[in-house]
Amino acid sequence: KNEVEQSPQNLTAQEGEFITINCSYSVGISALHWLQQHPGGGIVSLFMLSSGKKKHGRLIATINIQEKHSSLHITASHPRDSAVYICDNFGNEKLTFGTGTRLTIIP
Amino acid sequence: GAGVSQTPSNKVTEKGKYVELRCDPISGHTALYWYRQSLGQGPEFLIYFQGTGAADDSGLPNDRFFAVRPEGSVSTLKIQRTERGDSAVYLCASAETGGLETQYFGPGTRLLVL
Secondary structure (H helix, E strand, O other), X not given: OOOEEEEOXXXXXXXXXXXXXXXXXOOOOOEEEEEEEOOXXXXXXEEEEOOEEEEEOOEEEEXXXXXXXXXXXXXXXXHHHOEEEEEEEEOOOOOEEOOOEEEEEEO | OOOOEEEOOEEEEOOOOOEEEEEEOOOOOOEEEEEEEXXXXXXXXEEEEEOOEEEEOOOOOOOOEEEEOOOOOOEEXXXXXXXXXXXXXXXXXXXXXXXXXXXXXXXXXXXXXX
């Protein structure tokens, strides 16, 4: 069964802190997809990666294929980063999403 | 530029009724995805179109759900004999070619079945 687990489920941090959100999956993938869902519900695709690391601004995503694990890092976190971050197993198989990590950054 | 649009933004219907949800992808995008998100849950894949054809419909929960994309652009998700459990936000996303690339999401249609 293809399962995707995220941790932590909820994370509250002070502005400026370094944030790490983890995603583990059970079935080999073609790529892992990180999404950001804003409080109003809108979804933004952040990264799609199949190996190594990708960086965009203050966001960094890494993946370890052997360990079936990916992390999303946010440097110098800001209140506008507050959102739900979702990872999904993107590939030829049926897509499976994690339930998300709710991040709250306090000014 | 224009992003992915979905109509209606909200739909309230009664149990047993038929509903259609529309998605207008970004112009020129050949890949189109439908997802469903229930309250407090992550999105759930429903179906993926590549052009006019459904490349993967394994996420459709049962035969009450059907989606079309007859001209390779606009897609319609159709739900027959709606049930209360169908209440969710239905999200559409498009991508330029499909595969390992960014998906652009629409604002969603919030469906409530009474």
